[in-house]
Amino acid sequence: MxxxxxxxxxxxxxxxxxxxxxxxxxxxxxxxxxxxxxxxxxxxxxxxxxxxxxxxxxxxxxxxxxRTHLPFHKYFAGEFVSEAEPFAGVRPTPTAPYPASLWxxxxxxxxxxxxxxxxxxxxxxxxxxxxxxxxxxxxxxxxxxxxxxxxxxxxxxxxxxxxxxxxxxxxxxxxEGDPEPVMVCGDVEVEGLEPGVWHQWFGPQGVFMLCPFEGTRRWQLQASPETDADGRMVAPSLESFQRLAALHTGRADLRLTEATWLSTWRVxxxxxxxxxxxxxxxxxxxxxxxxxxxxxxxxxxxxxxxxxxxxxxxxxxxxxxxxxxxxxxxxxxxxxxxxxxxxxxxxxxxxxxxxxxxxxxxxxRVGDLTGLALGYRWGRLAAGRPADEGVESADGLLRAGDRAPDAPCTGPDGEPARLFERFAGDHFTLLGFGPGARPALAGLPGHVRPVQLDDSDGTAREAYGITGDTLVLVRPDNHIALIAPATAREEVLGYLTALNAAG
CATH class of the missing domain: 3.50.50.60 (FAD/NAD(P)-binding domain)
Structure with a gap:
């Protein structure tokens, strides 16, 4: 089976x-x-x-x-207006190695x-x-x-x-949904346009956008649909895409070729x-x-x-x-x-x-679209937390249910490592902050990996909001299961036992 x-x-x-x-x-x-x-x-x-x-x-x-950085060129009624780059200046941090989206x-x-x-x-x-x-x-x-x-x-x-x-x-x-397509989409090749930039034409007639892809001649086209003399949408095609390009950009030198994907999108x-x-x-x-x-x-x-x-x-x-x-x-x-x-x-x-x-x-970009602030504080797997928490950890305080941050740590052989490297896999991870946590890390079940954090520079403590000797149990999907005093080994074992309880 x-x-x-x-x-x-x-x-x-x-x-x-x-x-x-x-x-x-x-x-x-x-x-x-x-x-x-x-x-x-x-x-x-x-x-x-x-x-x-x-x-x-x-x-x-x-x-x-x-690619992690993609400038936006914005046009209005065919004329260039400005350039923006949403992730300009964003760099990896000790707690977030991937701070920007990948295109x-x-x-x-x-x-x-x-x-x-x-x-x-x-x-x-x-x-x-x-x-x-x-x-x-x-x-x-x-x-x-x-x-x-x-x-x-x-x-x-x-x-x-x-x-x-x-x-x-x-x-x-x-x-609910809109029965009529609000956008036509496709993959095309483009001649006459600066590569490495997402070009976005807005204006009274709608929107026309061309987004490039790294290491290829392909661009993704998204646009308001073309309509015929009776106001009916024209089916997406290379010819229609070319007419839309001329309408929105005002450029006769912009040539679209090799349309390999033609689609429509409805809300x-x-x-x-x-x-x-x-x-x-x-x-x-x-x-x-x-x-x-x-x-x-x-x-x-x-x-x-x-x-x-x-x-x-x-x-x-x-x-x-x-x-x-x-x-x-x-x-x-x-x-x-x-x-x-x-x-x-x-x-x-x-x-x-x-x-x-x-x-x-x-x-x-309304709200946090990185996904880093989303968690499960309200769920039964967030030990000892109230059930009325929202999905975003807006107050900045780390709690059970939240994503577990990355931080520098020591590897199993004493070499420099990162918490995400220790989390990788299908196991729970028990973090022990401070010498008082060492006894709790011994003799754990086979699916729980112990990680001692002496954290001499305080980076991991700051990331987790830890001040004293503390235990933090991290789920296999890298969300925090519980935070407990260093002496609360039985609480950790009880949490793991409860997962295997009937019912």
Whole structure:
């Protein structure tokens, strides 16, 4: 029996597959398309997603494939107005090694994740379409379009906003959407335009944008749709893109060629009423869709998968009771609601600014879009914390449920290291601040890694807000499980035991 079937081979499904395969869980990733999607689609990984993918060993490969700084050239009614760079001057810090988003097309992210998955011994099965499934208390049987069947313990739907799995479950997709396309999109080659800059033309006739990709001749085009004499939208095509370029830029020398992806985009703001039905889970766009402002789509899906991967793995490996799986919806559904709110506000700001000279897409950055301040303070896995905390740690005080910061530390052989290097993997980490914590780090269960922090320069103490000798238990997804006095070893062990308790 296959342990987990994942439907959909986008960033969400692939991140989940890698997170499970790394734990030794058998996975099958099925994808109904006969070939991998050629379009760029999402084009940024935010800092939190970069931390997630770095934990999977992809940091250097991603850095080589993308860029962290991208100037915006803003035009109004065809005339250059100003230049901006949202991450200008932003540099890594001891607590955040990836302070800026990485610009690269979703196709490259998916390719790198597929390569990593292959290193774990699994691959994507193309032209493999789920048409139905049934489940009971023992497992799930997946039925494929070609008549094949797969028996599994769990099924995870990562099959997008039109999810077949969600529809078969009958889970309402609550919200609203615009029936008419508000944007045409595509990948093109461009002649006559300065590379290395995201060019954004706003004005009375709408918006026209061309964003380049590092190491390629390809640009992503996003624009207000062309309409015919009767006001009807003209289907996206290279010819239509060329006419839109002339209309918005006023330039006769700008030539678009080689359109390889043609699409339309509609505003949809929807969230699944629930993320789980028995042994079936929803993740990524299957569970929530929202405006593009802030570039959170691919990122939110990756972070859904990161939350679910360790929990599914722990249950399947006998390290936690099935009740742990209930915390997936408990933690991620409020994040989706927050995401819908901030992206809707961001899209409204962009649309309001289209007719204002000097406005660019950066006005859509409403709230913290880095993902670094998002946490799960309200959840049952945040030991000893109130249940009414918001999703952002706005007060700056680190608490259970928050993302665990990076900081310098000592490696297992006494060499200089970083906390993120010690966190990497599928284990809990118990940080011991100060000499009084040393006794609590001995004789821990095999899935808990002890890290002693003498922290002579105080960087880690400052990052964690620690003053005295203290224990900090960090989850496999690098969120804080609990903060306790150095003498509270039994509290730590009790937390771990409770994960494996029945119910």
């Amino acid at each position: 296959t342990t987990v079937v994942i439907v959909g081979a986008g960033p969400t499904g692939l991140t989940l597959a890698c997170g499970l395969a790394r734990q030794g869980v058998e996975v099958r990733v099925i994808e109904k398309a006969a070939a991998f999607h050629p379009g760029s689609r999402g084009k940024t990984l935010n800092p939190r997603s970069l931390e997630v993918l770095a934990d999977l060993g992809l940091a250097e490969r991603l850095a080589a494939a993308g 690269l097309p979703q196709t490259r992210v998916e390719r790198l994740l597929r390569e990593r998955l292959a290193e774990y011994g699994a691959k994507v099965e193309l032209a493999s379409e789920l048409v139905d499934f049934r489940q009971d208390g023992a497992g799930v049987e997946v039925r494929l379009a070609d008549g094949g069947r797969i028996a599994a313990e769990y099924l995870v739907a990562c099959d997008g906003g039109r999810s077949t799995v969600r529809k078969l479950l009958g889970i309402p997709f609550v919200g 949809n703001v929807r969230v699944a009423e629930r993320y789980r039905e028995g042994r079936v889970f929803l993740a990524g766009d299957c569970a929530h869709v929202h405006p593009t402002a802030g570039g959170l789509g691919m990122n939110t899906g990756i972070q859904d998968a990161w939350n679910l991967a360790w929990k599914l793995g722990y249950v399947l490996r006998g390290l936690a009771a099935p009740a742990l799986l209930d915390t997936y919806q408990e933690e991620r559904l409020p994040i989706a609601a927050w995401t819908l709110d901030v992206t809707s506000a961001g899209m409204a700001a962009v649309m309001d600014g289209i007719r204002t000279p000097g406005t660019g897409v950066e006005v859509g």
